[in-house]
Amino acid sequence: xxxxxxxxxxxAVPGRIAVSNRAAATWQRAVLTEIRRETxxxxxxxxxxxxxxxxxxxQHLMLRLTAEDGYTAQRHYSLASPPDDSxxxxxxxxHVEGGEVSGFLHTVARVGDAVEVRGPLSGFFAWPGDxxxxxxxxxxxxxxxxSMLRHHRQRQLAVPxxxxxxxxxxxxxxxxxxxxDETTPVLTRESERRHLDTDHLAPCFTDxxxxxEAYVCGSNAFAEHxxxxxxxxxxxxxxxxxxxxx
Amino acid sequence: xxxxxxxxxxxxxxxxxxxxxxxxxYDARDDWPVLSAEVTPELAPDDWTFRVDGLVAEPRxxxxxxxxxxxxxxxxxxxxxVTTWSKFGVxxxxxxxxxxxxxxxxxxxxxxxxxxxxxxxxxNLPLADVTGGxxxxxFTYEDAPLPAEHGGPARxxxxxxxxxxxxxxxAGLRLLDHxxxxxxxxxxxxxxxxxxxxxxxxxx
Numbered sequence: 001x002x003x004x005x006x007x008x009x010x011x012a013v014p015g016r017i018a019v020s021n022r023a024a025a026t027w028q029r030a031v032l033t034e035i036r037r038e039t040x041x042x043x044x045x046x047x048x049x050x051x052x053x054x055x056x057x058x059q060h061l062m063l064r065l066t067a068e069d070g071y072t073a074q075r076h077y078s079l080a081s082p083p084d085d086s087x088x089x090x091x092x093x094x095h096v097e098g099g100e101v102s103g104f105l106h107t108v109a110r111v112g113d114a115v116e117v118r119g120p121l122s123g124f125f126a127w128p129g130d131x132x133x134x135x136x137x138x139x140x141x142x143x144x145x146x147s148m149l150r151h152h153r154q155r156q157l158a159v160p161x162x163x164x165x166x167x168x169x170x171x172x173x174x175x176x177x178x179x180x181d182e183t184t185p186v187l188t189r190e191s192e193r194r195h196l197d198t199d200h201l202a203p204c205f206t207d208x209x210x211x212x213e214a215y216v217c218g219s220n221a222f223a224e225h226x227x228x229x230x231x232x233x234x235x236x237x238x239x240x241x242x243x244x245x246x
Numbered sequence: 247x248x249x250x251x252x253x254x255x256x257x258x259x260x261x262x263x264x265x266x267x268x269x270x271x272y273d274a275r276d277d278w279p280v281l282s283a284e285v286t287p288e289l290a291p292d293d294w295t296f297r298v299d300g301l302v303a304e305p306r307x308x309x310x311x312x313x314x315x316x317x318x319x320x321x322x323x324x325x326x327x328v329t330t331w332s333k334f335g336v337x338x339x340x341x342x343x344x345x346x347x348x349x350x351x352x353x354x355x356x357x358x359x360x361x362x363x364x365x366x367x368x369x370n371l372p373l374a375d376v377t378g379g380x381x382x383x384x385f386t387y388e389d390a391p392l393p394a395e396h397g398g399p400a401r402x403x404x405x406x407x408x409x410x411x412x413x414x415x416x417a418g419l420r421l422l423d424h425x426x427x428x429x430x431x432x433x434x435x436x437x438x439x440x441x442x443x444x445x446x447x448x449x450x
Contacts, residue, residue: 025449065256108255220280
């Protein structure tokens, strides 16, 4: 019995792209070249990684810090930069209260410091730029979606892309000055004081929409909420990719 | 774990010797992050079924009531997620996979299983990792029904491997004579996922 196994259910979530196992297994040195403040709690960290093999928008990496005694701490982070940023990558990180890794990067790290990264990792949340992309994020969940938006702009892709990004206030909106007509910010504690709802997304499904591939990224609570809205609007569950920030 | 090159100024958390913590993991304490990649299904117990087929003498499907009527057992211990959190001293209640497999009677040629979910999620495991009291179909967490976002009404529980192997919304097990990569395994994750050997990604 050597056939390929396909589960007998209607909701099969397809894989996306093959991942380079060599890249995933190798730690590379990454030198911090720039720190940019995005919001009061969020900064972007730009690293030079000369051997970086490239990535697809939406992929993540693992970042490792090592102390003098050999103790290590490692975390997964989404890539914020688009693939065409030769030899450089950018991460945009929340300063997590008590965060061992993000806390170090926000308060101790400075330009010239070296960390280690391995990746890119996981092809599931990747967007190669092939299908219409409906992107829905909240807070720092916008980071992998911004990589997709940047890719879309750099390559001047004709395929439709729409971004809905939820934040508490204008001040908390990451990349707030970089959005164009493709983006709808939803501010939950300012202006209309509303959460993302069906009427925000409904225009994307006029006449059924262009056949979206939906990418949802944020806290688990936001991901549950946003994915239910999409299902209610007719988005097929097997065309919804979710990345929840644990 | 063996570290890499020290990063200037990085001290890290106080070193607490914790023999239960696999390399590269941290203690998530009261958190239990949800990291499923798909939409959480609305799956009522009455709509839930669990099937064992493939290389078995007697393919079987159990309904919720049938599965819940089987002799129960529980797991009390730790769980470890590949995203680097571990959670200590959790309690799951359910039925040992041995009970289901004994009923279906695996063919001697069976070496691996693919566990699959009602969402279509899949994950592959060596048969030896889900027999001998090492794996459960879990219905409860801390004596309460398993929440939907954590895989309720029933999930696979294989606590000695990284937790992506413990498929949520478990629909069945297919026994095979070869290893067949599942959802994350096709997306670059390790075929076995032993946290003590830090088998996170293919090639580890």
